[in-house]
Amino acid sequence: MTDPVSPSTPEATSEPPLRPRRHSAGWRWLNERLDLSAFYQKYGRKAFPVHSTFFLGEMALFAFVILVLTGIYLGFIYVPSTAEITVQGESVPEAYASVRLIETIPVANLLRNTHHWAAHLMVAAVLLHLLRIFFTGTYRKPREMNWVIGLVLLGLTLVAGFVGYALPYDAYAVTATGIGFAIARSIPWAGPIASELFFGGAFPTLGSLARLYTIHIFIVPSLLAIVIGAHLLIVVKQKHTQPGYARALAEPGKVLGVSLWPYQALLAGELLLLMFGALFLLSAVLPPHPLTAFGPPGPATPEVKPDWYLMWIFGFLKIVPSQASFSLFGATIGPTFLGGVLFPALFFGLLTLTPWVDRTNRRVLRRFEYLEPVRQSPLRLASGMAVLVFIGTLFVAAYYDTFGLSLAQIWTIVIVVPLLAGVATWMVATRTTQAEWFDPRESLVPVPPQPVGLTPEPVPAPAPLPSPVMEPSLDRSLLTQPGLDGP
Ligand code: HEM
Numbered sequence: 001m002t003d004p005v006s007p008s009t010p011e012a013t014s015e016p017p018l019r020p021r022r023h024s025a026g027w028r029w030l031n032e033r034l035d036l037s038a039f040y041q042k043y044g045r046k047a048f049p050v051h052s053t054f055f056l057g058e059m060a061l062f063a064f065v066i067l068v069l070t071g072i073y074l075g076f077i078y079v080p081s082t083a084e085i086t087v088q089g090e091s092v093p094e095a096y097a098s099v100r101l102i103e104t105i106p107v108a109n110l111l112r113n114t115h116h117w118a119a120h121l122m123v124a125a126v127l128l129h130l131l132r133i134f135f136t137g138t139y140r141k142p143r144e145m146n147w148v149i150g151l152v153l154l155g156l157t158l159v160a161g162f163v164g165y166a167l168p169y170d171a172y173a174v175t176a177t178g179i180g181f182a183i184a185r186s187i188p189w190a191g192p193i194a195s196e197l198f199f200g201g202a203f204p205t206l207g208s209l210a211r212l213y214t215i216h217i218f219i220v221p222s223l224l225a226i227v228i229g230a231h232l233l234i235v236v237k238q239k240h241t242q243p244g245y246a247r248a249l250a251e252p253g254k255v256l257g258v259s260l261w262p263y264q265a266l267l268a269g270e271l272l273l274l275m276f277g278a279l280f281l282l283s284a285v286l287p288p289h290p291l292t293a294f295g296p297p298g299p300a301t302p303e304v305k306p307d308w309y310l311m312w313i314f315g316f317l318k319i320v321p322s323q324a325s326f327s328l329f330g331a332t333i334g335p336t337f338l339g340g341v342l343f344p345a346l347f348f349g350l351l352t353l354t355p356w357v358d359r360t361n362r363r364v365l366r367r368f369e370y371l372e373p374v375r376q377s378p379l380r381l382a383s384g385m386a387v388l389v390f391i392g393t394l395f396v397a398a399y400y401d402t403f404g405l406s407l408a409q410i411w412t413i414v415i416v417v418p419l420l421a422g423v424a425t426w427m428v429a430t431r432t433t434q435a436e437w438f439d440p441r442e443s444l445v446p447v448p449p450q451p452v453g454l455t456p457e458p459v460p461a462p463a464p465l466p467s468p469v470m471e472p473s474l475d476r477s478l479l480t481q482p483g484l485d486g487p
Pocket of ligand 1: 054056058060061129130133138143146147151153154157228231235241242
């Protein structure tokens with residue numbers, strides 16, 4: 001295969017035609033009945049751009065698949081009941097006993113650990129995918145809708161992770177879920193309904209675990225499946241954005257890349273297997289805490305901290321002073337509501353508005369079809385960095401008392417450090433942005449280095465650019481056919 005980003009030459013475009021493909025008897029049998037070739041013509045040749053960051057969305061998707069598969073297995077053994085049973089002379093909740101049982105069966109334990117790490121991987125992949133979309137400006141027209149849908153997916157992923165906390169029903173699970181219950185109950189007016197819906201009115205109470213289990217195994221995964229489906233349908237309809245190099249190679253309005261079948265499908269299969277392998281390895285060497293570490297729930301409340309992906313909310317909760325409470329139309333707005341609901345909701349709300357705040361998105365006729373180099377928009381880069389640093393300071397806030405900081409000091413850090421990071425990034429980006437401007441000629445015609453201290457030799461005029469083609473010097477069989485991804 002030739003270099004995928006090198007320019008096409010007249011010779012390269014006149015390669016011999018592809019040999020007609022031979023199909024197996026099984027495929028022919030199915031094709032006669034289901035007209036598979038029509039299906040392949042319509043979807044199988046969809047172009048997938050070749051760029052590593054385009055796998056992040058797929059990683060999120062596959063982590064979800066792994067969670068569902070391992071979750072189904074765990075569901076065969078897990079019992080969502082808080083009834084006390086006696087195991088080896090010890091009285092423990094049935095849910096706790098069933099997870100202890102899982103821990104003693106090697107395969108079940110491996111799959112439980114894999115389920116645990118897949119949840120972390122899914123959140124990480126979703127966040128990295130979001131960062132790629134944000135920093136390259138691909139949330140802009142026409143993809144605003146998928147940005148908002150993506151944020152719903154992020155919210156659902158975080159909820160799925162949180163609801164899973166309760167299930168092992170050890171002292172850690174009950175304490176952490178209790179914090180979630182307090183947050184739900186703190187919502188003015190809607191608090192009682194929320195706590196009734198999600199926790200059965202109180203926590204822990206007889207019906208709590210059954211509700212949380214149904215939400216965890218059925219409601220949230222079904223919503224995720226439906227919303228992921230909508231997200232991907234929109235990607236298919238609107239087509240992928242493309243990495244910068246494709247600007248010089250693809251025809252306007254067409255996407256350059258490998259076809260869904262069989263090349264992207266093979267890459268995806270490989271990625272899924274790699275992820276399984278990595279998760280098995282992680283599960284074997286770094287298991288989550290054993291249930292005996294905290295033991296069954298008892299009168300003592302252990303000191304717990306949430307996982308990294310919920311730590312920012314914990315940080316908010318910690319820095320709102322306990323006296324921050326007032327009445328509004330008869331309802332009490334307290335610190336738990338401010339830190340656990342209002343601040344995170346405002347944060348999500350601001351993220352949602354991103355495509356409409358970005359002034360480059362206001363040129364009505366324009367469609368943004370290429371990834372923008374990150375430094376090309378210093379303001380976006382600076383605000384993104386400020387937000388990332390802000391989240392980082394909320395991690396510090398979650399431990400501020402352990403670090404010996406006062407409330408005033410941590411507030412100063414949370415406000416000032418992100419601002420400074422944003423300004424510093426903006427200054428660096430505005431000074432270096434020129435180097436990043438994408439010019440297809442630069443990638444095609446390398447400029448020879450100038451000898452230092454000598455009179456520069458006149459640089460020969462660059463050769464005229466070849467007209468853009470859909471099938472440049474790439475291996476033709478790897479590319480979608482022209483016209484497929486056209487408007
Ligand atoms: C469960 C979570 C998610 C899954 C499974 C998922 C999956 C995908 C996949 C497979 C693609 C196509 C390949 C790619 O561009 O990476 C995609 C594109 C996209 N996603 Fe997501 N995504 C998720 C969450 C999000 C989030 C949190 C956002 C942003 C808030 C988002 C915004 C977008 C946008 C705007 C596109 C089109 C980008 C383009 O064409 O360049 N997605 N998603």
